[in-house]
Amino acid sequence: MAHDAPQATGPSKLVIRNIGLMLSGALEKPILDADTIVAENGKITAIGHLKDVDVAGATTIVDANGTTVAPGLIDSHVHPVAGDWTPRQNQINWIDSYLHGGVTTMISAGEVHMPGRPRDIVGLKAMAVFAQRAFWTLRPGGVKVHAGAPVIECEMVEDDFKELAAAGVKLLGEVGLGGVKDGPTARKMVSWARKYGIQSTIHTGGPSIPGSGLIDKDVVLEADTDVVGHINGGHTALPDDQIQTLCEKSPRALEIVHNGNERAGLLTLRTAAELKQLQRVILGTDSPAGSGVQPLGIIRVIAALSSLGELPAEIVFCFATGNTAKMRKLDGGLIETGRPADFVFMDAAQHSAGKTLLESVRLGDLPGIGMTVIDGVVRSERSRNTPPATRVPRVVK
Numbered sequence: 001m002a003h004d005a006p007q008a009t010g011p012s013k014l015v016i017r018n019i020g021l022m023l024s025g026a027l028e029k030p031i032l033d034a035d036t037i038v039a040e041n042g043k044i045t046a047i048g049h050l051k052d053v054d055v056a057g058a059t060t061i062v063d064a065n066g067t068t069v070a071p072g073l074i075d076s077h078v079h080p081v082a083g084d085w086t087p088r089q090n091q092i093n094w095i096d097s098y099l100h101g102g103v104t105t106m107i108s109a110g111e112v113h114m115p116g117r118p119r120d121i122v123g124l125k126a127m128a129v130f131a132q133r134a135f136w137t138l139r140p141g142g143v144k145v146h147a148g149a150p151v152i153e154c155e156m157v158e159d160d161f162k163e164l165a166a167a168g169v170k171l172l173g174e175v176g177l178g179g180v181k182d183g184p185t186a187r188k189m190v191s192w193a194r195k196y197g198i199q200s201t202i203h204t205g206g207p208s209i210p211g212s213g214l215i216d217k218d219v220v221l222e223a224d225t226d227v228v229g230h231i232n233g234g235h236t237a238l239p240d241d242q243i244q245t246l247c248e249k250s251p252r253a254l255e256i257v258h259n260g261n262e263r264a265g266l267l268t269l270r271t272a273a274e275l276k277q278l279q280r281v282i283l284g285t286d287s288p289a290g291s292g293v294q295p296l297g298i299i300r301v302i303a304a305l306s307s308l309g310e311l312p313a314e315i316v317f318c319f320a321t322g323n324t325a326k327m328r329k330l331d332g333g334l335i336e337t338g339r340p341a342d343f344v345f346m347d348a349a350q351h352s353a354g355k356t357l358l359e360s361v362r363l364g365d366l367p368g369i370g371m372t373v374i375d376g377v378v379r380s381e382r383s384r385n386t387p388p389a390t391r392v393p394r395v396v397k
C-alpha cells in the first residue's frame, strides 16, 4: 500500500443539504433528482431527499443554500513539477488557485518543466517515481495530483516499463515531447506501457515550445495512446481534416484543452457530437505552460464549449468529470454512492444575464464557485478567483 494517498484520520460524516441542483457527471443522466448528499469517511454513502436519508451523527453539515453541486472538476492535462511551484512562469500556489477554479483532481501529462530534466533512462525513471511519490504525499489545497508521467525516449526497453509500473508509475507523459516522435517506436512503447497498466497520452499538433515537434494524425493513429492529448493543439492545431479523421478513426479519448486552438476545440466537439461519441470528450488546461497558469481554465473551457458549441451546460460538465474519470480509469468524477466525496458548489455569478447556473454557463458566463470538498472535507469556501457566486453554501456544523 506504499503508493496510496494519505487518508483523513478518524470517522467522519458529512451531510450536505438544501442542494438546489445536483449534477451527476454522467452523460446518461446529467441531473439527479435529489437535494441531499451524505458522505462517510470520504466516500458518498447516500444521495436523495432530506426526508429519505439518514443524516444522524453528522460531524460536518453544509447548507448548500440552493446552489448547484457537481462532482469536483478533473483537469486531464497539467504539467506539475515540484510541490505547488511551477518553474515555467515561476509561480507558487498555482494548484491551490486551481482548487478555487473547482478542480479537485489533476492528471500529469509529464513533469516536463523540471529544470535540468534528465533524459537518460535511469534519470527519467527516477524522476517519474519521485514525482508520483511526492505528489501523492503532498496534496496542495487537498487537490489529488496524479503525477509521475515519464516522457519516453528511444533507448527504452520493455523492462523499463515493467520496472516503472512495479514502482507505482501509472501514466506516460505526452509522447512526442521526448526523443520518440515516430509512429512505429511510439506504438511499440505505448503497447508495452499498456501491458503493464500504464496509461498514455500524446502531444497532438505542432510544436508547443522550442524543442518539441510536430505530431500529425498518422503518428497519433499509429501510436494509439489512450488519450489523443490536446486534439485542438497545444497551441498549434492540426488541419481540420486531420482532426476529423482522428475523431472518426481513433477509438480513444478526445482531449480538448484550454491552451489550444479554440476553433479546433469546437470542431472536435461538433465532430464528436455528429459521431454520437460525446462520451470520449475530456477536458484539460495543458498548463502551466507558455501561456501561463489558468486557475479558471476548466470552467472557461466548459463555458466556451456550452455557449459556442451550443450544448446544455449539464452535458459539458460531464466532460470534465465523469467522462474524464471513465477514460482515465479514476474512481471519482461522479455523484454516485461509493465514489469519493469530491464536490464543487456553484451558482450563477452575480449579475449574470443567466437566471440559473446552467443558463449562465450556456450564455458563456463563468460560474461563481462557493465551496469545494475533497474526500468529504471542506477545502475552500467562496472562491478567491471566480466572479462572486450569487449564493454560497455555508458550513453550519
Ligand SMILES: [Zn+2]
Residues within 6 Å of the ligand: 174, 202, 203, 204, 208, 229, 230, 234
Ligand atoms: Zn503537448
